[in-house]
Amino acid sequence: xxxxxWQMLDIxxxxxxxxxxxxxxxxxxxxxxxxxxxFPLSLFETHLPADITQKxxxxxxxxxxxxxxxxxxxxxxxxxxxxxxxxxxxxQNGNVLQWNCTCPYDHGPICKHVAAxxxxxxxxxxxxxxxxxxxxxxxx
Numbered sequence: 729x730x731x732x733x734w735q736m737l738d739i740x741x742x743x744x745x746x747x748x749x750x751x752x753x754x755x756x757x758x759x760x761x762x763x764x765x766x767f768p769l770s771l772f773e774t775h776l777p778a779d780i781t782q783k784x785x786x787x788x789x790x791x792x793x794x795x796x797x798x799x800x801x802x803x804x805x806x807x808x809x810x811x812x813x814x815x816x817x818x819x820q821n822g823n824v825l826q827w828n829c830t831c832p833y834d835h836g837p838i839c840k841h842v843a844a845x846x847x848x849x850x851x852x853x854x855x856x857x858x859x860x861x862x863x864x865x866x867x868x
Contacts, residue, residue, distance in 0.1 A: 766823050769853065772846050776838055784843020793848040801825075803849050807841040815845045 767775040776784070787793065787807060796805040803817045807829075817827040824846065833839035 766825050769819055769822055769824050769846070769850060772824060772843075772850070776843055777836060780836065780838055780840055780843050783840035785847055787840055787844035788847035788851075793844050796845070796848050796852065798852075803845065805845045805848060807844055809841075813841050815841050817842065817845055817849065819849065 773781050787809060792808045794806045794808060796803065798804075801818050801820045803819060805815050807813050807815055811831075813829055813831040815827065815829045818825045827838070827842045829839050829841045831839050831841055833841075
């Protein structure tokens, strides 16, 4: 009887999976929209697909990243374009730990909006070390 209940729960919840033994709820990425994979901020481009990197740098250069701010280890920004999306990125000890974007992109681990914000964060954190002219000029 218990197994039937859990099977029915799985069916009713569709892509929501409940594992009775571990008591953990697993949500698919497109529902949770929180990505996690640790990599150094300074090398983030090497962890992204080339097309996402290019789109992200274009968004960054066009000034689509608005109101970038940091609270504790979390950076937040709004990225405009076709629609405005909210991006949140956790960076600790120079490592990107996780990110979240409100866009519907689900074709890979990271979207162009997050990439654009990563360029903005890198610019902010390296301002004192690297001459600003080494970054692409951006509007806005």
